[in-house]
Amino acid sequence: MYKKILLAADGSENSLRAAEEAVKVASLDKQCVIEIVYIVNFTKSRSEVLHAQGKEELELSRRKKLESVEKLLKSHEHSYRINIMHGEPGPTIVEYANKEQFDLVVIGSRGLNSLQEMVLGSVSHKVVKRANCPVLIVK
Amino acid sequence: MTEKLKKEWFSNIRGDILSGIVVALALIPEAIAFSIIAGVDPMVGLYASFTMAVIIAFAGGRPGMISAATGAMALLMLPLVKEHGLNYLFAATLLTGIIQIIFGVFKIAKLMKFIPRAVMIGFVNALAILIFMAQVPHFIGVSAMTYVFVAITLVIVYVVPKFIKSIPAPLIAIILLTIIAIYSDVELRTVGDLGTITQSLPTFFIPDVPLTFETLSIIFPYSIALAIVGLLESLLTASIVDDMTGTESDKNREARGQGIANIVTGFFGGMAGCAMIGQSVINVKSGGRGRLSTFIAGIFLMFLIIVLGDLVVQIPMPVLAGIMIMVCIGTFDWSSFSYLRKAPKSDAVVMLATVSIVVATHDLSKGVIAGVILSAIFFAAKISKIKVTKRNVNQNLVFDVEGQLFFASVEGFVDSFDFTVKQSNIIIDFSNSHIWDDSAVGAIDKVVMKYQESGNTVTIKGLNTTSQKLVDKLSIYDDSHAKLGTH
Numbered sequence: 001m002y003k004k005i006l007l008a009a010d011g012s013e014n015s016l017r018a019a020e021e022a023v024k025v026a027s028l029d030k031q032c033v034i035e036i037v038y039i040v041n042f043t044k045s046r047s048e049v050l051h052a053q054g055k056e057e058l059e060l061s062r063r064k065k066l067e068s069v070e071k072l073l074k075s076h077e078h079s080y081r082i083n084i085m086h087g088e089p090g091p092t093i094v095e096y097a098n099k100e101q102f103d104l105v106v107i108g109s110r111g112l113n114s115l116q117e118m119v120l121g122s123v124s125h126k127v128v129k130r131a132n133c134p135v136l137i138v139k
Numbered sequence: 140m141t142e143k144l145k146k147e148w149f150s151n152i153r154g155d156i157l158s159g160i161v162v163a164l165a166l167i168p169e170a171i172a173f174s175i176i177a178g179v180d181p182m183v184g185l186y187a188s189f190t191m192a193v194i195i196a197f198a199g200g201r202p203g204m205i206s207a208a209t210g211a212m213a214l215l216m217l218p219l220v221k222e223h224g225l226n227y228l229f230a231a232t233l234l235t236g237i238i239q240i241i242f243g244v245f246k247i248a249k250l251m252k253f254i255p256r257a258v259m260i261g262f263v264n265a266l267a268i269l270i271f272m273a274q275v276p277h278f279i280g281v282s283a284m285t286y287v288f289v290a291i292t293l294v295i296v297y298v299v300p301k302f303i304k305s306i307p308a309p310l311i312a313i314i315l316l317t318i319i320a321i322y323s324d325v326e327l328r329t330v331g332d333l334g335t336i337t338q339s340l341p342t343f344f345i346p347d348v349p350l351t352f353e354t355l356s357i358i359f360p361y362s363i364a365l366a367i368v369g370l371l372e373s374l375l376t377a378s379i380v381d382d383m384t385g386t387e388s389d390k391n392r393e394a395r396g397q398g399i400a401n402i403v404t405g406f407f408g409g410m411a412g413c414a415m416i417g418q419s420v421i422n423v424k425s426g427g428r429g430r431l432s433t434f435i436a437g438i439f440l441m442f443l444i445i446v447l448g449d450l451v452v453q454i455p456m457p458v459l460a461g462i463m464i465m466v467c468i469g470t471f472d473w474s475s476f477s478y479l480r481k482a483p484k485s486d487a488v489v490m491l492a493t494v495s496i497v498v499a500t501h502d503l504s505k506g507v508i509a510g511v512i513l514s515a516i517f518f519a520a521k522i523s524k525i526k527v528t529k530r531n532v533n534q535n536l537v538f539d540v541e542g543q544l545f546f547a548s549v550e551g552f553v554d555s556f557d558f559t560v561k562q563s564n565i566i567i568d569f570s571n572s573h574i575w576d577d578s579a580v581g582a583i584d585k586v587v588m589k590y591q592e593s594g595n596t597v598t599i600k601g602l603n604t605t606s607q608k609l610v611d612k613l614s615i616y617d618d619s620h621a622k623l624g625t626h
Contacts, residue, residue: 042383042424046416047474049379050263053256058382086383 001029002103007036007080008093008127011065014108018138019069022106023076025136034073034080037096038066039089059084090126098132105135147202151428158427159435162205162418164310166192166440167451168462169418170208171330176273177213177410178220179228180334181451184208185444186341187232187409192437194400195414200392201377202430203384205418206400207437210270210466211368211503212411219361227358229346232411234355234362236401239370243395251374251390257486258510259375260472261493263416265506267471268498270463277328277460284325285457288316292461307421309462313454320455330459331452338448340441341407364504369413371507373397376414383423417469485517523547525572527555535564545575549582556586562594570601580613 007022009015019036026032040048040062052058062084063070073080085092097105107124128135166188174184188207195206220228278289295312303311320327330336348354377388393414401411422432444451472478479487489510497506525542544552567586574580587597602610 040382042420045383046379046420047472049382050260050375050472051256051474051478054252086385 001032002026003029003032004100004102004104005032005034006093006097006100006102006105007034007069008089008105008107008123009036009038009066009069010089010108011038011068012108012110014110014138016068016072016108018106018108018136019072021136021138023073023078025104025106026078027076034078035102036066036069036073036080036082037093038062038082038084039092040084040086041089042086045086089123091130093123093127094130097127098130102133104133105131107135107137109137109139147430149429149431151426152431154426155429155432156435158422158425159432160439161307161425162422162427162432162436163439163443165307165421166205166207166418166436167443168309168313168454168459169210169415169466170440171451171454172274172459172463173208173210173213174410175333176210176270177216177228179225179410181330182335182337183225183228183408183410184213185336185440186407187404187412189437189441190341190404190407190409191400191412192433192440194403195396196430196434196437198392198396198399199430199433200389200394200396201380201414202388203419203422203428203432204373204376204380204388204393204414205422205433205436206373206397206412206414207418208410208412209369209372209415210273211266211372212365212413214266214269214273214501214503215364215368216361216410217501219358223357226347227354228410229405229408230348230354231358231361231365231405232401232409233346233405234358235365235369235411236398236403236405238362238366239398239401240395241398242366242370243391243393243398246391247370247394248374248390251371254371254507254511255486255489255514257482257489257514258493258507259371260475260478261490261497261510262371262375262503262507263470263472264475264490265494265497265503267467268494269501269503270470271467272498274460274463274467277456281328281457282326284327288320288327288455288457289461289464292316292458293464296462296465309465312462313458316458317450317454320458321453327455327457329452329456330454333456336444336448336452338445340445341409343406344408346405364502365411367507368503369397369401369411370394371503372416373414376416376419379416380419380423383420384428417466485514485521489514489517519547523551525552525555527552529557532566535566536560537566537568539568539571541571543573543575544569544579544582546578549578552579552582553585556589558589558593560590560593560595563596564598565590565595566598566600568601569599569603569606572601572606573603574606574609576609577613580610583610584615 002025005022005026007019009019022034026034048058052061066082105127107127109124110122124137170184170188171181174181191206216228219231278285292312296308299308299311373393374390377390377393381388397413404412492513493506493510496509497503522543525544525548528539530537538556542548590597
């Protein structure tokens, strides 16, 4: 079964539902590791640095966004890692998933920003198109 | 050492060259616009951008960050240029560099943590507002065609990037609209109307100012303001680039590097500059990571000016104004509105005060200093709140003290005791308090002695170790009353 699952999360409702599905798949195999990937896009990075008093607070505020997802994984006693990355969400997820040879990518169908989605196209769509592994899009 | 040098310069050659070119193209309109804000020829800003970028590529502490002529600095120097002329600006630029090197040597970067984020948010917003205000005379009430060109520029810079990503949209706007303006004979002011472009490399010269104390007293206030603002923006930008690239940087080296770059810039006829948030973000987004990207940005900018100088003077001012409006919108921190609602009231006040003072004085350094002082006062006011609660335990009267006891809180401390009590056992519990200084110990003495005067016995308890040491060292009440133990 799947050994390495990439769960793309941004703290939205959708990503929480994606996490639920990721847990279901992962529970089939004891050795399966879920890696939660959170992408900070470049424009957001600027305002987040500006609004945080120092690095520790910045890190904390980002971890907080993933709190609900983390809680879910913890409640299922599933081993997971958190990885906070920077860049444009779509391409960064694809590049990382392909480079690290994940077996499955789980992603919510829609993130936090619907306006951006209208203009730029959805992240999940980009990931489906370019990832080399199966992608599970959760509605 | 060579390993590190290699990594910082040549580990990302292709990405660095491409992003350097993109940044150079994006820098030209800004360097020209900032020169106009400072009241100098466009060449002063362009030369500054060239020397700043090239020198900081070597001397800076944050690879991949872009330094050049900036709006924050340009706004500060306008009165100096107006009253004393260009040579004083060059001299002030030199002195700015010297001050920044001194700051760097004394590890000023550490002090950055004392600048509250409310002040930094105010700084960024004030900068955006001032740059916008500086554009207003170039597009309001000039001519009907001016409005049309500004509008078209804005449409291009916001719509085109959705379809064309490889060429910076401002460049497309400039090329397209300059051609249209030249061939359609519309009456528009151009960059050439506000200054000249010289198609040559900058040359070394010593600023022509008398070497007197009077000169120093003229330029020093400007230089110190420039040095502070320059470092503030540079170190903020460095933190942003650190975060975006997930790497560390040497902030003190960056401060010294900014100093070196400004000294060189002063000798080559440029205006003082610093790191640019917007351009550095563009650089990282376009794939720039190493020192090479900054270097290429400077070199390519100069190359473009030497080759295309004739065309640069033809750029219509409304197009430049439109691009600068975009820069302001990008600079402004739009999440400030939700910050104003969510942040503590005192932080919101500090942010607004910083912005208002800058907008009123056109001086970013004044706003920052006022903001820091204001938030320090708010902080002192907040922690100087001390609470004393009274309760009866058996036959004893217990006062629980909660909060920091120091010079600002002693008055509130003394006032919150009830001195009508007579002939009883009083215990003052400091378990939830900390004693900081002489005045705190003095206040405790005062309270204890006042109670003793009216026949009470007083016991102090719950002092933590450091507080206890301070009380033992300074207090006098123990001498008059041997019975006063602590625990």
